[in-house]
Structure formats: C-alpha cells, structure tokens
Amino acid sequence: MPPLLLVSLVLALSTLAFWQGKRRAFALSTQASSVKMHSRPGYYGMLAALWCALPALTIVVVWQLAADSLLTRMAMDGVAAAKGALTPDQVNLLVNDMRNLVTGSVVDSQIDPLLQAAADRYSGMLRISHMALAVVALVTAAVGAYLVHARIKPSLRARNQVELVIEVILTLCSTFAVFITIGIVLSVLFESIRFFQQIPFFDFLFGLKWSPQMAIRADQAGSSGSFGAVPVLMGTFLISGIAMAIAVPFGLMSAIYLSEYAGPKFRATVKPLLEILAGVPTVVYGFFAALVVAPFIRDLGVMTGLSVSSESALAAGLVMGIMIIPFVSSLSDDVINAVPQAMRDGSYGLGATKSETIKLVILPAALPGIVGSILLAVSRAIGETMIVVMAAGLAANLTVNPLQAVTTVTVQIVTLLVGDQEFDSPKTLAAFALGMLLFVVTLALNVVALYVVRKYREEYE
Amino acid sequence: MAPAMDTILDMRDVIMGKDEAEAAVATKARKVDRDQRTTVGVPFVEEPRMICREVNVFYGDKHAINNVSIDVGKNEVLAMIGPSGCGKSTFLRCLNRMNDTVASCRVTGEILLDALNIYDKKVDVVPLRAQVGMVFQKPNPFPKSIFDNVAYGPKIHGLVNNKTELNDVVEDSLKKAGLWNEVSDRLDQPGTGLSGGQQQRLCIARAIAVRPEVILMDEPCSALDPIATATVEDLITELKEHYTIVIVTHNMQQAARVSQRTAYFHLGDLVEVGPTDRIFTNPRHQLTEDYITGRFG
C-alpha cells in the first residue's frame, strides 16, 4: 500500500474515532443524569482521534525514514564484496546505479546481473515493507482508538489531556524554527572551520586585500589568493550606510506625515502605494540602478569635474535606499499610530503644538518600534545582493569614497559559489566564512539595537 | 462685544426674576416638566471668568450640545453632571478648544475667557490651552520621568530661563498637587510607574506647571480607587483658592463634596444650574430629580 494512501486511511480512521467517541460520551452524559461528565463530548472524541492518529502517523514517519537505508544495505549486501575492494565513493555509485534500475531509468546499456539481482531484491523487500507498515499502522490506529473508546467514562479528564497534547504540538512548532536556525548556523560554521584550517583567522578578519583567485598551476600569474575580508565588509557598510541615509529620513518623515498630518483618504491611498515599492523585484531595482542612476551620477560627476566610475557605491546605495523606504515608513507608521490618543490629548491639553507633540511625546514613545523598523531595513540592506551586483561592481576596492566601485559580502559569496566549485579549495570555502561573518555582524547589530531599545524605551501603558 | 453683553445682562435680569418666582413655586414641590428644555436656575454669576453664550456643538450632522449658556465664576468649582453621552465632555472640551483635534466637530456661539472670545479666528490655541488646562479621565502621564512630565509645559512655553527656575517650578507644582512628599526622592523615575492616584495628581501638577487660570477636569477620579479619589478631591478643594475649576463627574457625592455650583446636562441640553446644595436637596427640574434620585444614569 503506498504511504500516501495509508496516511489518508489513518486520518479517516481517526475521524471515525472522533465521531464514535463523541457519540459514546454524549450517550453517557444523557443516560446517567446523576453523574456529570468531566468534559464536553467533543473532547472525548478528540482524545480518541488523537490516540488513533498520532501513534500511527509517528510509526509511518519513522518507518519511512529508516526503511530506505536499511533496505538498500540489505539489497546491496554482498554486491560490493563481490566487486572487490571499493572506495566509499565507488560504493555510492553502485548504490545509485541500483536505484536507477529500481526506478527503471537505465542509462547504461549493459546491465550488471549482480546489480539487477540487488535491484530485484530491493523492490521485493520494499513491497513487503510497505505491506508490513500498513498492517502495523492500521492496527496501532485501531488499538489506540479502541483503548480510548473503552475508557470513556465520566471521570476521564479528556479536556485536560487533549489540551496537553495540543500544547505539546504548539511547543514543537515554535521550536522548529529555532532548530532550523541552529542547523543553518552549524552548517555554515563547519565549512568556515574548514576554511580557517587553510587560511589564518586573523588574515581573513583583518586582511586588507581581497583577491580570492587561487593559482591552479604553480606558474599561473595574477592569482594571489588573498582573503582579507576588510574591503568586502567595508563595501557592505558603505552601501548600507548610503542606503540608510536615504531610507531613514525619507521613511520616518513619510511615516510621520502619514500618521499625524495626512487625512484618512490620503493615507488609505498612499500607504499601499508606498508598500508596492517593497514588492518590486530587486532585479528591477538593479536595472534602474545600472541603467538610470549610475549613468546619471557619472554625468553629474563629469559636469562637476569629479571622477566617478561607471559602477559606483553611490548608485547602488541610492537605489537600495529607495527600495527599503517602505520598510521604515510602513512599520514606523504602524507604531506611531499605536501610541495612544491619550498621549496626544495630554500634550495638546498643555498647549503644545503638533510638532512639539510629535517631537517630544510621540516619537519617544514610538522609539522602540522605530528602531525595530530601522533594524529590519538595515538587515535588508546588508543582505541585498542583486542591486549591488548590477550597480556597484565586483571590484574589491578598499575605499570610503562612494563614487568608486566597491563590492559587498553577499556579492562575493555569489561570485564565489557560481560555476564549478571544488569544496576543498579555500576559494569556495571563503564563501562560508563570509556568510559566517555576515551572520555575526547582523547578530551584533540586533543585540545592540535590543540594548538601545531597552535603555530608551518609554512605556506608555 | 457690546450688544452681545447687553442682551446677556438683560437676559440675566429676566431669568433671575423668573427664577425667583419659580423658586417660590418649586418649594411647593411642583417640578418643571420633563419636556421643557430651557435652562432652569441661574446660569450666570457676578464675577465670571468664562462666559458661554448660545453654544452649539455638532459632530458632523449630530447635534451634541444645544444652545447652552452658562458662566464659570472666579475661583469656584463648577460641577457638570448628567447621564452618559449627554455632552458633558463635549462641552468641557469646548472651553479650551480641545475639540479642534476632532475633524468633524463644529462649534457655534460665543465662549469668552476674561472678555477674549476664544473661538475668534485670531486666537492662538497654544496660549489659550496654557491658560485653560485640562486633566483627563484616565491618568495619562507621558512615558517620561516624573520631572520631565511636570517640566514639559514650562519648557514648551518658555516659562523658565534656566535649570534652577525649572526645578523651582517643578517642585512648586508637585507641592501644589500634593505629590511632592511622595516623589521628591525619585523624580527621575518614570511617571508611568506611579500608582493610579499618584499618576492623576502628576497630571494635575503637569497642568498647574503652565500656570493656568482655569483647570478643566473630565471625570478625574473615575479610574481611581476610593482612597486616591479622596486625595484628589481634597486637592481640588485646595486648588480652588488659586484656580477656577470645571469638573465633570459621574459621582454625585463627589459633585456635592467639591463643587459650589452644579450644572445638569441632559441629551445636549443644559437643563438646570444652581448652587450645589440646592440642586441636590431641591432640584427644580423633573429630569434633574430623576437623575439625582437614581431613576436613570
């Protein structure tokens, strides 16, 4: 029986268990009016359904996870030995061939009889495994449902048990994201450690030259292979700084205008329009930066006698700033609106003007939320890749001059990982080290922001 | 100004004459009928600080205050009572133009503060609200320190020139509000951390700090426990020496305790005005009697 059908069957059984349990509890409650049922009938049904479905589904999942490797091992038993001494890679290759045989997508014209036998064994065992699983799961489901059903009586605390199960499920869901994050960090961390085994940590952190091309042959020219992250990080900070210099004033002021000055109609039209800015694909912003803004800045430079490279940090930063305006404005607008009207009344009642009220009461009260929105915008800016690739270039110049081409951490990660990679070369591993660095930087930013918010928070309730 | 004032004085004579005549009738227990909505009693005083004449307030099409004329005397506490939604808050908010913040709100008629028509186009609400301060139903201290809460008004109005003057104003205001002893050692703590009654007295101190002449209070004790309420009531009685106070309240005992005159509002009409003890012992309008005897509220 295919697993999908099995799962549907188990769910159907559990639905049945729900109705039966509910029916029985209801019958009990009407029949004996002297004793009161502990919970409402639905909870008894729910309990039966949970005991029916959860153990059976758990068995299905665990079985499926374990069965494949177990069956493969059993099917391939003896095949590798017959082939003589093999490296693990070659064994993997054989396993793949066997699987291809099982699914029928044969690439090789000559089929190895040993492998064909293994494939047949595998298919046979898989059928048996599916059958056994179906029997075990359905029996578990039925037994679970029956056990609860038989135990339904007024003293059974069904509601409390159901709520406990639901709480456990909620807890698992909420920790899921945390575990995924830890997994991501660990995977990046391991590759970074491999990188630092080849390149000294401090060379990476404080090196002033970024030129990740490694010489493949000894006599190759122009490939120094130096991995100093400072220029790249500098580029990220420069471009993000320019972007924030655009986004924070524009975003904050439009938020203040929208929430305090604009009429409801204007607000209702302009706010969604502003939010559309956030929905434009970044590639499109990239076009805009590369085809409109960058040439414009260069022309402006020519007119004023400044030397501007055709790809500049300024162009990328400007466009990125425009892109993240809505992040700042929309969220800030929400938090400003959340400041209670009583605060405004209190201030106006003392004869404060609108601008005094905004400056002295509303903005301080909304500060934590505003910092939060700015932080979100900063992480967007630091993580942004496409605009920078298209408008700021790939040259890792160590400069604070916004008129020159720079590159950023994200862009370098992309260029390092595009194309053929060897996972034992520092060139590829450097991408993970950069990723780790980016992660640490954003984490530090978050911590600082949290501290700022705590320190200057003005509670208004 | 002149013609308006003349008619006002005429009206006063007429009404006072009529009033006395009615008083004689009223003692014989005949109340003014429920349907009659002209003001019963004496809405005018000898020494007025604020004069309101034929005030109408509209929220869009809704007529919230209907032709109300009343004086607020110097250094008196005027209580405004009435069932919910009868327009007490609306009328109170007219007295310092807080209604300007409500877009749909329109006010007609005359409201004078010491002979200045506060709804005149040339009047700036900023100094007006400094002269006519306001304390709200729910204590609403700013999320700042106790000191900054009180210093807020003097700072924005430029009432002080240096830090010592500011310190003096803050201390003086907190003392007048009866809060100094409780908070003098923690002026840098957030005002929102105080208890409800302390917060409300902080709001009163905040209003006093801008040296107003009139203080408007909209149900200042409705969010407070009985002990805090008693403290605030004592404070109101003390403040009367220096300020004119208009207080809206749901609590009739409170009106009786703190006020000299009471005005009873009903569905946007000013139904009856008079000395507080007279209103509570011998109301002349049937609606007033219904309300204070608890037939509706």
Ligand SMILES: Nc1ncnc2c1ncn2[C@@H]1O[C@H](COP(=O)(O)OP(=O)(O)O)[C@@H](O)[C@H]1O
């Ligand atoms: N901002 C507003 N917009 C529209 N109608 C309002 C507004 N404020 C009050 N009202 C209406 O005006 C009437 C008087 O309200 P209010 O002055 O708050 O009464 P009170 O303070 O006596 O309970 C009520 O019917 C109320 O619904």
Ligand SMILES: [Mg+2]
């Ligand atoms: Mg009210």
